[in-house]
Amino acid sequence: MMSYLSHLECPxxxxxxxxxxxxxxxxxxxxxxxxxDLEVVAxxxxxxxxxxxxxxxxxxxxxxxxxxxxxxxxxGEGMTPMLASPKLGQAVGxxxxxxxxxxxxxxxxxxxxxxxxxxxxxxxxxxxxxxxPTAGNAxxxxxxxxxxxxxxxxxxMPVDAPDLAKKECVAAGAGxxxxxxxISDAGKxxxxxxxxxxxxxxxxxxxxxxxxxxxxxxxxxxxQFEWELPDAILYPTGGGVGIIGIYKALQEMEAIxxxxxxxxxxxxxxxxxxxxxxxxxxxxxxxxxxxFHTGAQTLAAxxxxxxxxxxxxxxxxxxxxxxVAISVNDDEIMKALLLVARTEGxxxxxxxxxxVAALPHLVKQGVLNAGERVVVLNTGxxxxxxxxxxxxxxxxxxxxxxxxxTAGERTGGAE
Amino acid sequence: MMSYLSHLECPxxxxxxxxxxxxxxxxxxxxxxxxxDLEVVAxxxxxxxxxxxxxxxxxxxxxxxxxxxxxxxxxGEGMTPMLASPKLGQAVGxxxxxxxxxxxxxxxxxxxxxxxxxxxxxxxxxxxxxxxPTAGNAxxxxxxxxxxxxxxxxxxMPVDAPDLAKKECVAAGAGxxxxxxxISDAGKxxxxxxxxxxxxxxxxxxxxxxxxxxxxxxxxxxxQFEWELPDAILYPTGGGVGIIGIYKALQEMEAIxxxxxxxxxxxxxxxxxxxxxxxxxxxxxxxxxxxFHTGAQTLAAxxxxxxxxxxxxxxxxxxxxxxVAISVNDDEIMKALLLVARTEGxxxxxxxxxxVAALPHLVKQGVLNAGERVVVLNTGxxxxxxxxxxxxxxxxxxxxxxxxxTAGERTGGAE
Numbered sequence: 106m107m108s109y110l111s112h113l114e115c116p117x118x119x120x121x122x123x124x125x126x127x128x129x130x131x132x133x134x135x136x137x138x139x140x141x142d143l144e145v146v147a148x149x150x151x152x153x154x155x156x157x158x159x160x161x162x163x164x165x166x167x168x169x170x171x172x173x174x175x176x177x178x179x180x181g182e183g184m185t186p187m188l189a190s191p192k193l194g195q196a197v198g199x200x201x202x203x204x205x206x207x208x209x210x211x212x213x214x215x216x217x218x219x220x221x222x223x224x225x226x227x228x229x230x231x232x233x234x235x236x237x238p239t240a241g242n243a244x245x246x247x248x249x250x251x252x253x254x255x256x257x258x259x260x261x262m263p264v265d266a267p268d269l270a271k272k273e274c275v276a277a278g279a280g281x282x283x284x285x286x287x288i289s290d291a292g293k294x295x296x297x298x299x300x301x302x303x304x305x306x307x308x309x310x311x312x313x314x315x316x317x318x319x320x321x322x323x324x325x326x327x328x329q330f331e332w333e334l335p336d337a338i339l340y341p342t343g344g345g346v347g348i349i350g351i352y353k354a355l356q357e358m359e360a361i362x363x364x365x366x367x368x369x370x371x372x373x374x375x376x377x378x379x380x381x382x383x384x385x386x387x388x389x390x391x392x393x394x395x396x397f398h399t400g401a402q403t404l405a406a407x408x409x410x411x412x413x414x415x416x417x418x419x420x421x422x423x424x425x426x427x428x429v430a431i432s433v434n435d436d437e438i439m440k441a442l443l444l445v446a447r448t449e450g451x452x453x454x455x456x457x458x459x460x461v462a463a464l465p466h467l468v469k470q471g472v473l474n475a476g477e478r479v480v481v482l483n484t485g486x487x488x489x490x491x492x493x494x495x496x497x498x499x500x501x502x503x504x505x506x507x508x509x510x511t512a513g514e515r516t517g518g519a520e
Numbered sequence: 521m522m523s524y525l526s527h528l529e530c531p532x533x534x535x536x537x538x539x540x541x542x543x544x545x546x547x548x549x550x551x552x553x554x555x556x557d558l559e560v561v562a563x564x565x566x567x568x569x570x571x572x573x574x575x576x577x578x579x580x581x582x583x584x585x586x587x588x589x590x591x592x593x594x595x596g597e598g599m600t601p602m603l604a605s606p607k608l609g610q611a612v613g614x615x616x617x618x619x620x621x622x623x624x625x626x627x628x629x630x631x632x633x634x635x636x637x638x639x640x641x642x643x644x645x646x647x648x649x650x651x652x653p654t655a656g657n658a659x660x661x662x663x664x665x666x667x668x669x670x671x672x673x674x675x676x677m678p679v680d681a682p683d684l685a686k687k688e689c690v691a692a693g694a695g696x697x698x699x700x701x702x703i704s705d706a707g708k709x710x711x712x713x714x715x716x717x718x719x720x721x722x723x724x725x726x727x728x729x730x731x732x733x734x735x736x737x738x739x740x741x742x743x744q745f746e747w748e749l750p751d752a753i754l755y756p757t758g759g760g761v762g763i764i765g766i767y768k769a770l771q772e773m774e775a776i777x778x779x780x781x782x783x784x785x786x787x788x789x790x791x792x793x794x795x796x797x798x799x800x801x802x803x804x805x806x807x808x809x810x811x812f813h814t815g816a817q818t819l820a821a822x823x824x825x826x827x828x829x830x831x832x833x834x835x836x837x838x839x840x841x842x843x844v845a846i847s848v849n850d851d852e853i854m855k856a857l858l859l860v861a862r863t864e865g866x867x868x869x870x871x872x873x874x875x876v877a878a879l880p881h882l883v884k885q886g887v888l889n890a891g892e893r894v895v896v897l898n899t900g901x902x903x904x905x906x907x908x909x910x911x912x913x914x915x916x917x918x919x920x921x922x923x924x925x926t927a928g929e930r931t932g933g934a935e
Contacts, residue, residue: 160575160599180865181603181624184575186596192670209596209624211866213903253865255607261922264915272909276861276902281911286918298922446691450595450668452627487691488628488903494687496696500679503701507713509674 106166106174109146113137113313116418124170127230129311136310136415138353139170139317147361152332160184162218162321168357169222170317176229178254180211182221183321187329187480192448194479197464201478203335204461205326206451208486212246212273214407214454215322215484219315219346220246223307226314228254236304237312238262238291240343240406241270242485247307248279259304261291267406269489287401289411309344310414319347323354326371326480332364336477337372337428339463341456341484342384343410345419348373352422371480372428374467375419376460378403379434383412384419388430393417404435404493405455407484429472437462442487454490457483521581521589524561528552528728531833539585542645544726551725551830553768554585554732562776567747575599577633577736583772584637585732591644593669595626597636598736602744602895607863609894612879616893618750619876620741621866623901627688629822629869630737630899631661634730634761638722639665641729648672651719652727653706655758655821656685657900662722663694674719676706682821684904702816704826724759725829734762738769741786741895747779750786751892752843754878756871756899757790757799758825760834767837786895787843789882790834791875793818794849798827799834803845808832819850819908820870822899844887852877857902869905872898 113122117135122128124139131137150167158164162183171177187205194202207215224247227235234257237247244260251258258279262271263286274281284291292308299306310316327334334355340348352373358364377385380403383395395416401409413419423430433441442458445451453461460481467473487493501507528537532550537543539554546552565582573579577598586592602620609617622630639662642650649672652662659675666673673694677686678701689696699706707723714721725731742749749770755763767788773779792800795818798810810831816824828834838845848856857873860866868876875896882888902908916922 156572161601178865179601179603181601181621186576186594186626188594188596192668206596206626209626211621211624213628213901249861249865249867251865252862253607259922259924261916268911269903269906271911271913272906273867273903275911275913276858276867276909277865278862280924281913282922283913283915284918284920285915290918294916294920294922298924302922302924443691446664447667447693450593450626450664450666450692452664452688452691486628486903488684488688488901491684491687491906494691496683496686496690498686498690498696498698500698500700501676501709503699503705505699505709507674507676507697507709507717509695509713509717 108170108172109141109167110170110172111140111142114140127232127305128313129306137313139313141168141357143357143360150361152363155328162221162318165321165324170314171225171229173229176225178225178228178250179221180217180249180253182210182217184325185209188449190449193445196444196448198468198475199464199473199477199479200475203478203480204449204451204483205480207482207484208453212249213486213489214242214246215319215347216243216246218318218321219243220250222318223247223312223315224250224254224256227256227305232305233257234259234304235307236295236299237307238288238295240288240409241266242407242489245270245273248274248277251279252277261294263287263291267489287409287411309346316346316350316353320350320354322347322482323351324358327358327364334364334368335371335480337374337473338480338482339374339376339460340482341405341408341460342375342377342419343408345384345413345415347482348375348422349415349418352426370426373422373426374428375423375430376463377430377432378405378408378438378459379432381409381411382432384416385430385432387416387420388423393420405438405459407454407456408459431463431466433459433462439493442493451483452487453483454485454487455493456485457481523585523587524556524582525585525587526555526557529555542647542720543728544721552728554728556583556772558772558775565776567778570743577636577733580736580739585729586637586640586644588644591640593640593643593665594636595632595664595668597625597632599740600624603864605864608860611859611863613883613890614879614888614892614894615890618893618895619864619866619898620895622897622899623868627661627664628901628904629657629661630734630762631658633733633736634658635661635665637733638662638727638730639669639671642671642720643669647720649719650722651710651714652722653677653703653710655703655824656681657822657904660685660688663689663692666694667692676709678702678706682904702824702826724761731761731765731768735765735769737762737897738766739773742773742779749779749783750895752787752789752888752894754789754791754875754894754896756820756823756875756897757792757834758823758828760799760828760830762897762899763788763790763837764830764833785841788837788841789843790838790845791878792845792847793820793823793853793874794847796824796826797847799831800845800847802831802835803838808835820853820874822869822871823874846878846881848874848877854908857908866898867902868898869900869902870908871900872896
């Protein structure tokens with residue numbers, strides 16, 4: 106199988122770039138997007154061709170940027186389950202609710218998608234050393250794929266990033282550094298070090314290909330709903346690459362005829378935390394770009410991004426699909442996380458829980474209604490956030506007898 | 521789609537039991553195995569029918585024990601990736617090495633397979649409350665599926681079981697108890713409580729259906745190798761349900777013609793830890809059952825099972841396939857875990873690492889050779905064992921400049 110990648114293009118000024126060389130951002134400062142020869146794909150690749158293909162994001166091989174199969178670095182990422190969540194749906198007033206569980210990716214988060222495609226393409230372009238700032242999980246993912254690819258990896262993350270992500274980087278042999286600041290501070294350090302050390306700066310959207318990995322979420326959602334698109338997709342938004350990618354996937358699927366021209370697209374809904382909501386503010390104020398959110402703070406570390414390079418693309422995706430941007434507070438996030446665990450058996454990440462927490466607000470506001478098919482993207486596994494769940498369990502002696510007051514009933518934990 | 525389950529059978533004394541009722545063990549004390557109408561399956565279900573089916577273990581619907589689709593409780597378990605691991609293979613002298621990464625299951629371990637099928641069947645049989653002893657991960661998995669199914673769940677585990685597994689149980693609303701002892705002590709407490717409280721005792725192999733979930737690993741391995749079986753499968757052995765299940769899958773696949781009669785089966789190799797190796801001892805002494813391993817101790821908590829109820833079935837699977845049983849020490853386990861992370865980018869669990877650690881020994885002993893296709897089952901994600909990886913990372917000030925001595929080279933972590 107082959108890629109139909111043709112070139113890179115600036116979505117802001119339209120300038121094009123050679124995809125055969127390592128590129129970063131446009132001269133005008135905007136991220137670059139990968140473009141494919143979609144007319145040929147439309148002729149040569151049909152939806153039915155996907156049946157029986159590998160159960161990973163590489164099933165969409167023609168719409169991914171890697172030319173030579175030998176450069177594909179895969180740990181089994183993608184084709185995560187789309188899980189009907191009727192009990193949770195009942196609780197929030199949306200009986201046709203689904204959760205797409207990205208926690209079943211390698212390294213436990215959807216960051217594996219971007220890393221798989223980004224690292225594969227970096228290898229194809231002859232890049233030997235990659236550096237990136239990260240809130241945690243992207244660093245873990247890129248370190249894993251870089252290890253498999255044999256690339257050197259350097260990661261800088263906030264000192265209060267999740268411990269497990271730090272450990273993933275170290276285990277995979279990445280040079281790992283902490284900074285007393287936010288991901289934006291880490292980004293400055295990486296930017297300078299990349300120049301002096303000759304590393305490739307793979308910061309979010311400064312590297313054009315991770316979005317190609319993330320867009321496969323959109324392709325999978327369409328395929329998993331048998332090409333009848335759902336009514337809304339909720340996406341917890343930090344850097345926003347996923348929502349930009351899903352929007353790009355919708356455009357590409359329409360161009361190649363996998364979804365009907367004129368078919369209603371899902372409302373793309375961007376969810377942030379009250380403590381870090383630059384996209385929500387820009388959305389409400391009718392602006393096309395966001396402003397740096399000072400004093401960013403939320404327990405959902407993955408969406409603690411005070412200013413995203415692709416903010417204008419996120420806002421476009423939201424507005425063009427009739428979606429909204431909304432934020433929730435940390436209390437709501439924790440309550441949603443436990444509600445999902447107890448109703449649907451999924452231990453989701455706080456970022457995914459933020460999207461769940463937004464559901465009742467959106468129903469109340471009339472943005473979503475009970476008849477609609479709604480998809481929440483849970484971007485990662487709750488296993489990566491062990492500190493969120495406190496336990497204080499009864500300890501029995503070896504010969505003890507277990508006495509339970511409420512035999513035969515769900516206890517709701519060890520209360 | 522339908523199940524061709526016909527009845528339950530004792531592999532020791534041959535007595536049969538009604539699969540329409542909740543059953544535990546045989547009168548003779550042996551575990552019971554599910555039997556299917558394989559002659560009909562052979563006629564009605566072909567290998568090619570699997571193409572395009574759901575990418576989970578439920579693709580093998582006819583060989584699973586759940587009759588009514590409405591009782592299927594799924595979180596997307598199974599169809600985990602089979603990952604060629606050439607760099608690791610080179611390091612251990614087995615260039616055709618593969619790792620099947622069970623860490624990509626819901627709840628992060630292969631226990632999700634047993635829980636999905638066990639809980640689904642419990643629901644079908646009208647069971648309302650389930651109890652089990654666990655080393656940790658099975659409890660996490662069963663709690664998750666029970667929550668989705670709406671069953672009450674009670675779990676007892678050793679006080680030193682991994683913290684994350686405890687948290688999974690609590691998050692999913694299970695009644696969770698610790699015991700100052702081993703899983704065998706937990707088992708005694710559960711056995712008694714089940715009687716007095718009217719719970720179903722779902723201890724390993726006292727419950728006949730989790731093995732049906734685990735056997736799908738064998739089905740997947742065959743399908744993923746396009747029905748040309750590999751030469752050996754290494755399985756880290758605690759309760760042993762997985763290896764018994766894979767052996768059962770081989771028998772069933774032969775009976776229904778999915779693999780050729782007389783085709784060479786993979787050597788099934790049971791790997792334990794030096795600190796808890798009852799199966800290895802029985803294998804070496806030519807015995808058909810194991811003896812309780814006193815003072816069991818290993819960092820690989822999942823294989824710290826001093827006496828497995830299905831030991832005789834494990835030993836049969838090993839011997840009948842020309843496999844062996846072997847143990848490794850905890851130092852070797854930790855070294856193997858880091859070697860896999862740095863060569864193949866996978867953060868595996870210590871149990872899976874035990875199997876990797878056994879590889880060089882098996883090559884040296886001539887049990888495995890360089891031309892053979894060898895599969896290691898990594899039974900879970902290393903994310904569930906965060907304490908195994910120590911970190912001591914450099915902390916930078918916001919305005920710092922990153923100085924790296926070995927620019928452009930893999931640092932091997934933050935040394």
